[in-house]
Amino acid sequence: MKRIYPAFLLWLTSMGTMAQGAPAFTFENESALSQWTATGGELSISGEHYKDGEKSLCWEASNGDVMTASFNALQTSGAAFFYVYNCKVSEDVLVIDFMRNDDVKRTAKVALNFRGWRDFDRLYSEYTNGGVTTINKVRFSLQTSDSDKKKIFFDSMNFNATANSSREHGYHMILDREQLTGGTSRLDIYANPIDIAGEPTEEEIADFEAIRDNLKEKLDFNPSGNITSINAARQYAKGFNIVRNEDGTVRGDVIDTRANSEMMSVDNLKTLSKHVSALAAAATKATAKDSDKELFENFIDHLLDQGIAEGIKYKIAPNTYTPIKEVPKGFLQAMDAYTPEQRVEMLKMIKWLSEFGMAFYPEGSYLNRFDSDVIYTYLPTFFGYVISQPTVKEGVTQLKAMKRFLERNTEYSLGGRDILKPDGTGFHHSTHYNNYMYSYKVWVEYINYLKGTSFRISQPAYERLKKAIVSEYIMATRTSGDTRHIANSLCGRNPFGQGGVSVQFTKNLFADMISVGGDIMGKEMDEDLAAAYNYFFMSDRYAVPEQKYEGFYPFSYGRLGIYRMDNWVATMRAPTAFSFGAEIYSGQNRFGRYQSNGTLEITYDGGGLNVSGYPTNNGAGWDWNVIPGATTVHTVAWRDLMPASNTTGRHDAFGLAGSYAGALASKDRECGIFVSDYGQVAYGDFKYNTNLKFKKSVFAIDGMLISLGSDISALGTYNSEMNTATNLFQNIISSVSGPLVVNGADISDTYKETDNLDNNLWMITPHNTGYYVPKGNDAVEIIYGEQKTPNQNGSDADNPQTAAVAAKAFINHGFAPSNGSYEFVVIPNTTKDKMQDLAAKFGDDGGEIYKIECHTGQLHAVTYKPKAVTAYTFFDTADDIAFGHIKASETEQLVLLKESGTGMNTRLDISVSNANMRDESNSTWAFLPQPTQTSITVRGNWKLADNMEGVSIKNENDETIISYELSEGNPIYFTLIDINATGLSGNAQLAQWVYLSQDSTHKNARLFFREATKQGTVLSVYSSSGTLFYRTVLPEGMTSYSLDNCSVGNGVNYVQVVQAADSKVFKWIR
Template identity: 25%
Template sequence: MTIFSFESGIPVCFTCDRHSRLSITNQYYKDGNASLQWDYTENSSVIVTESIGYRPFQEGTKDQARDSFTIWIYNAAAVEGELVFEFGRSGAVDCSFQFGLNFRGWRTAWVAYERDMTGCPHPDMDTVTIRMPMGIQPGTLFIDQMMLNTPIDPRFHTRDFQVPLVNLRADVSANAHWLALYAFEQLAPKHAIPSAVIQEDQDAFGLMNERFEALFFKERRVSKEEITLLQRRFAEYGIARKGGILTGRPIELFFDHYPPLLKEELKRLSNGVQLSEITQFLLETAICFRSCEEEEQQAHLQAMFITVLDYMEDQGWTYGSSQGTVHHFGYNFRDYYPAVFLMRADLKEAGILERTQRTMRWYSGVGRTHTPLAEVEGNIDIYNTTLHGMLASLLIMDDTPEKVRDLKAFCDWLSQSLLPAPGLRAAYKIDGSAYHHVNHYPAYAVGGFQGVTPMMYVLKGTPFRVSREAHETIRKALLSMRLYSNKREWLISLSARHPTGKWALDPEPFAFLAESGTPDGRSEVDTEVAAAYLRLLDPDERTEAAHRFEAMGIIAEPDPNGHWTMNYAALAIHRRGSWLAGMRGHSRYLWANETYVNANLYGRYISHGHLQIMSRGEPVNHQASGYQQDGWDWNRWPGTTTVHKPLEELRASVCNVDTFSGFEEMLLSDETFAGGLHLEGHNGMFAMKLHEHPKYEGSHRARKSAFFFNNRIICLGSGIENDNTANRTETTLFQNHLPIREDPLWIDEAGPIYDFPYFQKKQLDNPTWILDNKGNGYYIPAGQTISVSKATQHSKHQSTDVDTQGDFAAAWLDHGTSPTEGSYAYAILVDTDCGQVKRFYEQMEHPDSAPYKVLRQERSAHVVFDAESCTTAYALFEADDCLGIGYVTAVDTPAMVMIREESGTLTMSAVDPDLRLYEEIEKDQYDRNGIQKEVSVYSRKWVHAKSIAHPMRITLKGQWMLSSPEQGVQVFAGEGDCSVVELICQDGMPKELVLVPIV
């Protein structure tokens, strides 16, 4: 692995033709303080005679990185033509690529040998020839940090104006939103240019400018100390002009091309400044400049700002340059856009606004707004990091008809990108899910909301506002976030690779969305969203928005109460009072866990039917409700049925399985049945067929359900099986942190248990009850083996692997080793006390007074009747033509059904939870023995598929008709005294209807 930095002179392996000259210079450099100067004429060449060390990629390796060539080139003056890089041996050329010279400043290229070059690379290549084109005038190039061969993740190479043929597949990859800048720039505008700028547009420009500026700038006093600090930071960058030449520390972001063993050494050699630091400096300088009143100070601030912009241009942070890669680039560049916007008048006066606007357009990817609407896909990364940059780059244009056209394209693109997306496409779903990494992902969604809602506010009431349907979609997704969060922290099962319990929603997007008005545009303020915002604020938070809303008479909403279904997240949400219970699963469409090499290493079971109760704290939070990372037993997520393994066996073995993904684990099941159902928005259920991926425990299966009625949750399991003879299979009732070791548990009539440590394992000849240390009661029927523990638990940190420990109370049902047809049953009373649990226990002892009855619990079906609500709930894991329980006699599709009877009327809700993104099986997910393989979900073609509509038939006892017509629902007479309800099911969305008897 050879890297040339030219700090020690011209390497002996470098030669040039007799019409050109090589030398070492300190004038330009990308690392150290030297580079190779090449004074060339037409058809000049530089030859490097050195073993390249290229090795073809071997399929099946753990790392998908591809051998690549990288180089930095400084061009003192743009010229027409292209450098040719040839790689070969013994005078023959094996492969080559071209590098455009029409630029000034630094540019780089990352080029994979096997994919991005013309020809066929060979392991014995030992010569690199760099050729100037014919007909070019004499000139000079500077070369630095030339790596003959370095492994690079094949997703990262990014094409630009210098190397437009690099990594063409990236334009349609999961990273396309970052990497397709070149492709975006080639798109032709689809909108016509209006003949003139009408007054309505002119007024809108002024209003949007005013609102956009207010997002980032509020005038204030500027102290001399602040300006001195900015000047000191500027001096640290070493940026200076010397005879028309700009010098300074390199501005860096990416080190993905550095060989791992040399990365730290090369970073030290470059002594670079991080891009995020530079852009933050620009924004802070712009704010100080706009607030400063002294002309001399303003002049210093303006000079620093313009000098940094010029230096960024010289360093290659400019239009048409991709810096080798721009993956995840937006997070480090987002301060650039408002900084330029605030300085727009001064940059125009300096004659560099047009140049800078082109840079903004390029890096924010404004060209994407010309994508045909049918191909537009939303993306939370873009909303979070570059959406404001896209708008800023348009707002700073001169007020021309072209500006009107481009803003109209932006509006249409944004509106389309916010609409409910088909399949697993980003970003928002019909059920309120917010998608990133092909799943519901609140940790990213919160950033998306932070980005998109202020822009909706800026566009509000103008000809460029988002469409009504787009507004309604983002509104539903944002309001859903405050349902699966309590108060601000979302369910741990939704934490993906961040099971810290510390991630939380931000109330501010609620304020921006409220001030964006109602979706129909009739009201200046959305009072429902504003009321949600006021509830989410902490008592001591007094914001300007809160004062405005309260002055309008808006008050904080009460805690949401009800039941909600989000089947694109395989999630059921149940709320009463101030508590939240949520249950989550996974399927062949929705991954079970997201694990990186340094994140969520023990999270394999996080969505194996995880039932979390958040009911404690002021406000309610994870820590007070029982979750704490330190000491947490990663085998025992409440509600899950798992094989309890030693931590070293539970730890993920993370691979880079293909070129579509990085080092990550996102395992899929082969089961389609996972999700929830609600009835009248009040009660609901969750059910799933659990089958663990064969990468770890492919024999592990279970049928799981939970039925939610007011403060009661009835949990059933059947068909529990696996062939693991070494480790016991368990269903966890609870695992709660003990902030005080003496916190009591109540077990039946034994009274409070203050002992620590404590352990009891008991075969239940009779039912029993438990009250945990968080105020939740558990009723456990007889015939099961239960273990209860209070102990100091020893665990591992989910990202660092360091040892952790903590005190916990836990209870679980033991199914033994290698169970067959195992089962469990228990009920939870949420937010209760000993007296209520005891009364519930006593009621369950008498069939006539029992709050619920299990009508069936077997592999094919779990059916429960709730006496208080007179509701029967069915988890029907298989089609069944002779079910005969309650009103349901048959079903032709695995389904969930809830029926409430009142005064001879049936209120019915039903769902086929199968998202039906594809049918049958995918052969490439299975090996020759029919065992499911680990694949990247990003590699699946069905990720973008539309949910397939499916007619489901439920046969009911009796003659029934719809009380009123329902779209997608038909009821007709069946055989005998039966009625058939046919529902067109799609997107896992429940359908609710009211049936009345036919008289």
């Protein structure tokens, strides 16, 4: 076995005859003791244990004993490094004083809570008194709780060392944790106290044992090895030349366990893990040889001795998806082959390696630590650790912690932190990221393992995760299987790739979730989720009432609006100052700059990407300039579209400060608005020098999407051939495509025309999406034909290799526009006849279908005439609005107003939200949304049909001001009715039976009845909100009745007279 030594140890060895007084020590000969003295205890050079060469310093000491090393004075600008070996886990403490003569300058404490070798690698600045000073002596003191003699070994000491920049302080450094300034993240996690106590119940014990036995098979946690792998493992272990010392401890060849050493590489640790599993298989089989049992036990003891244990310097990041599963696996598979002591120590290593201490974050400190990668990659190891506990009691405790961990991770984190958000989106990299929500797969898998036991997750946790899963499906097309896809604007850094646009949460897992929900709710299934299954999978598997997920769905944290009907999904998305619209990595998504730049994409049910006109080969053949719905600057050279014009520079495409995007749906989801206010960041070397800006809105209703854009500008210094465009569509032609239709004419051959829009234009894409572009827009470029474009990895940017036939169209705003605008309507899943009919109805200015009320940089407003709904997109404060019911808006916000009824029975159903969440930068949460105090002013005197908490109303000057607070993009819904409306139905035939007269003071009133009252006539007096002030039964035969102190000033607003169950009359007090 080749020994692997740290570089500085090799240097020390070469200096075997160091000058007397040097502050560094190896212990290969007795002369090394010349600078050491012991006050109590004995010092010797020993070959029992070593971490460098074949010998070390042995100090046999008891409580209160001291040993001291003296050396030439040095300044404390570096670090102290040494290895320390402890024979047995204890509560003893090693105190280390760094001194100038007899003056203590630094003090460190090492907890001897381990067995084997550990390193001390600490900067002199990592102390309470951390300033530079001078030392010439180090004193070691032993503190124990008994009088027994202990052997402690030291090796490779250097008191003027350079600290390893990748060092990780182990649990033996816990006593000085508050002084340590780096390399403590894993220590902190490991040290989280176990806060779950109590004796397990009989039910918990039985449930744990059932889960353990099931998972042991499911997770393949049994030792694994065939003849070949066992022989290889035998040779590997024998190569360490392990022997037993007289005291039963082991020694053998040194293993370099420093951070970044060769042994600490992924491949070597995976190999080691597999060898451990293979040797365990050999040692535990029925015909196991004694030699295999001995070799396995010696090998494990040697690994633990050398520091392949708690504190191991290998750090598995959660985004290294395979190692976190494979490195611990062999050690877990061997669990039943370990001695009881080895098992305890190996479990400590698994806990350290997998950072299982995350399950014990204290209350109030876990919410900002969620990571979707941890859910995806760590759960198998976590559960392996749980079921491997030495006792059932410990197993129950750890399983309770895992149940809580699964539940906690469903809680809604703030701002930009992972994972779940209250709107149903899932975050990673500080943005909504469907691709990374493959974590849902593993999450539900392990939640399902707990089904039917006392460890099942809580219903609130289940409901949050259920909402996230359903939300992902709402964003996607439908199919009977697992080939559904989302819009490419949601692809992250995987354009048109399997991981980027496919929904990875499977049909089988969806069914598992339905069963999990039923178990939690105490019934056969979660009927709501079962109905969702039937809809999304076009199935009748579950006998539950039908539920369609159609209509408009806003996802405020996702900066996203979804409008889905029939067989299609419309996806609208844009970047903001805190949520990127594209993630661009080295060799990934190199042309993705515009992939969600105010996009409007139409995708269709049926499985494959080609059904929606998308490319099926990771984007090759796709024109990266022409992103549907997006406003972009069309580059001439593909290289100019890449960040830094190369294939490597990482880049997240955020918007300028103040950029925002979001959506609002009506309460019944019948309609909705998407908005984007965007400015492009210059990004310096990334060559985003066009300064592109725009404001856009989409009003979705009745299967149509009315799109407006304004304030479009691109005032930078760049190639004059680069025109700014608002892209309508791009379809890649495939076997499922039809012709492109332009004003009724079929096009299926090379075509390139510019329509200057002297007349209205309508088109149907080869995938049946209609576009209506009224005259008055900038010219529309319409193209059908072959195009060659580069692969998304950028490898052929200068000479694209992939050709595809495409149909595309865009509104050309020209070079460097300063105040561009557009208007168009999208009608998915249409036909020639339908489009021709709609085009006629649209006529000029929307015709009988819609009216553009306002189209400025301050306000986009559209009225949909058939349903009397007006959509207001306020980009700023607005006053003296000349149309409709709303006269003013205090701030930017979205408003949907639907009018119904006439006269006093008029109702205004209003939906409001602010898509601008007013995010502010935050060091803990990336960003935090801030609330908006705002209002709208409505013409006339109105009141709320129902009192609403947080919504106030004020009537003055024949206007009504409604004030409220908007936050996190959440909607508020309220209804206004005429201030004189009672909400009571009257009998028109009896309306004149009662009349009312007030005296000159308007304080008193008298009721007159044209016909005498009948027996049982009831008189009631109410306030405007319907509060009953007074009620009496009038005597039969009355023709009048006096009401004293009955005035508006006294809170009275109307009286009601009821003669019979079906005849009532109300009169207002004036």
